Amino acid sequence: MKPNIRLQTTKTGSLALILLILTGLSGCGSPGATKIDDDTFYQLEADVAAVANSAVADAAPLEIKGIQEKLQLAKKAKADRDRRTEAQLTEQIYADIQLAKKRAELKQKNNDLLDLRDQVSSAQVYLMELKERLQ
Amino acid sequence: MIKHMMLLGLMLVAVDALAQKKNLELEALRLEFDNFITDDKYRPYGTSEKAQAKAAIEALYNQRGKVKEHAVYMARHHLNMAKMAAESGYLDAQIAAENDSLEALNIETLKTEATVARLEADRAQLLLSLQEEEVERERLEKQRALELANQKANEAEMTQAELAAAKEYAQAQKKVAELAKQEADLAFEEIDALRKQLESLAARETADGLVMTLGDFVFDSASANIKQAAVNNFTKVLDFIDGYPDRKIRIEGHTDSSGSDAFNLNLSQQRADAVKELLVDYGINTSRIEAIGMGESLPVADNFTEEGKAKNRRVDIIILNQQ
Numbered sequence: 001m002k003p004n005i006r007l008q009t010t011k012t013g014s015l016a017l018i019l020l021i022l023t024g025l026s027g028c029g030s031p032g033a034t035k036i037d038d039d040t041f042y043q044l045e046a047d048v049a050a051v052a053n054s055a056v057a058d059a060a061p062l063e064i065k066g067i068q069e070k071l072q073l074a075k076k077a078k079a080d081r082d083r084r085t086e087a088q089l090t091e092q093i094y095a096d097i098q099l100a101k102k103r104a105e106l107k108q109k110n111n112d113l114l115d116l117r118d119q120v121s122s123a124q125v126y127l128m129e130l131k132e133r134l135q
Numbered sequence: 136m137i138k139h140m141m142l143l144g145l146m147l148v149a150v151d152a153l154a155q156k157k158n159l160e161l162e163a164l165r166l167e168f169d170n171f172i173t174d175d176k177y178r179p180y181g182t183s184e185k186a187q188a189k190a191a192i193e194a195l196y197n198q199r200g201k202v203k204e205h206a207v208y209m210a211r212h213h214l215n216m217a218k219m220a221a222e223s224g225y226l227d228a229q230i231a232a233e234n235d236s237l238e239a240l241n242i243e244t245l246k247t248e249a250t251v252a253r254l255e256a257d258r259a260q261l262l263l264s265l266q267e268e269e270v271e272r273e274r275l276e277k278q279r280a281l282e283l284a285n286q287k288a289n290e291a292e293m294t295q296a297e298l299a300a301a302k303e304y305a306q307a308q309k310k311v312a313e314l315a316k317q318e319a320d321l322a323f324e325e326i327d328a329l330r331k332q333l334e335s336l337a338a339r340e341t342a343d344g345l346v347m348t349l350g351d352f353v354f355d356s357a358s359a360n361i362k363q364a365a366v367n368n369f370t371k372v373l374d375f376i377d378g379y380p381d382r383k384i385r386i387e388g389h390t391d392s393s394g395s396d397a398f399n400l401n402l403s404q405q406r407a408d409a410v411k412e413l414l415v416d417y418g419i420n421t422s423r424i425e426a427i428g429m430g431e432s433l434p435v436a437d438n439f440t441e442e443g444k445a446k447n448r449r450v451d452i453i454i455l456n457q458q
Contacts, residue, residue, distance in 0.1 A: 088205040092208055095212040113226055123237060130248060
């Protein structure tokens with residue numbers, strides 16, 4: 001029974017080694033399109049602050065909150081010198097900023113549309129009153 | 136050893152579950168994309184973003200090995216951006232349509248406002264005209280009332296004046312009538328007196344013949360005109376003459392001394408001629424009659440009193456004695 005056990009142990013160890021290699025490879029994916037240097041995070045921090053202090057923050061508060069949470073993760077990744085994670089978070093944060101801006105733009109357009117519909121409705125009522133005066 | 140095996144098994148299951156989870160997320164992403172691009176509402180909009188999202192998702196499917204969480208996140212980002220771009224395009228179209236509607240409404244409103252303004256102006260003009268007509272009508276009514284009042288006042292004044300005039304006229308007529316009556320009475324009295332005087336005429340015997348004297352009452356004052364009443368009552372004279380149809384007649388006119396001799400001579404002649412003409416008119420032959428004006432030369436009384444003058448103003452009708 002021992003040799004069998006030894007054989008099994010050897011096979012199991014090899015499998016575990018393969019799994020470990022695969023796991024390691026899966027964790028070492030491409031760092032993303034964003035290139036990271038020492039100033040990247042500070043630029044990102046400034047860009048996030050600019051958006052957070054703009055009208056976008058009022059129009060997309062949830063997106064800004066998520067961005068600021070991810071900024072903290074990026075800060076930690078920078079501190080941990082985890083450049084891959086920092087690069088992914090940086091790319092995601094800029095994508096989120098783009099979405100927040102678009103959300104604010106959509107909100108503004110929705111408001112404009114509602115305002116226009118109100119104007120149209122008021123104009124229709126006023127026109128109807130005018131026509132009644134004509135009769 | 137068994138423990139290691141179990142641990143390894145658990146790790147494999149965990150890795151597989153994680154991979155399945157990623158695959159499920161990817162599948163959900165694909166389904167979401169498919170639903171999105173088949174939505175008619177957003178079909179015309181965000182075409183480039185849709186292409187980017189499609190490429191990102193297809194890249195995930197084509198990726199070798201397990202799908203990375205970050206890659207899925209970014210693919211979802213592209214899908215979200217495509218949705219927002221489509222929503223943005225849809226909103227732009229809606230805004231453009233509403234703008235068009237609003238513009239059309241504004242144009243129609245402006246036209247209608249112009250029409251209403253014109254109508255109200257017409258109404259105001261009409262109202263103004265009506266008010267002016269009303270004012271004019273009231274003015275004319277007042278004027279008519281004033282004219283009527285003036286007319287009535289004038290009529291009243293005229294009536295008063297006419298009444299006064301009529302009264303005056305009536306008074307005058309009454310006076311005239313009274314005067315006429317008085318004159319008539321006087322005339323009647325005079326005629327009666329004249330008739331009596333003529334009837335009382337008496338002839339007297341003189342050297343030349345029978346004389347009948349007509350006093351000056353027969354004539355109008357200072358005139359040769361014989362009074363009508365005397366003419367009508369000349370019967371006594373005619374009877375006197377008719378009593379001597381074969382004798383000549385001399386008619387002598389006499390005056391008082393008032394006035395010049397020539398005047399008196401002329402007046403006495405005219406009076407003698409007037410009596411002659413009257414006798415001729417009554418049928419006495421003119422050849423029998425001689426009329427002579429004697430003037431004031433043969434007075435029968437003094438001319439210092441009115442009574443004496445009255446006696447001297449006379450016409451003597453003399454039935455001459457036969458030669």
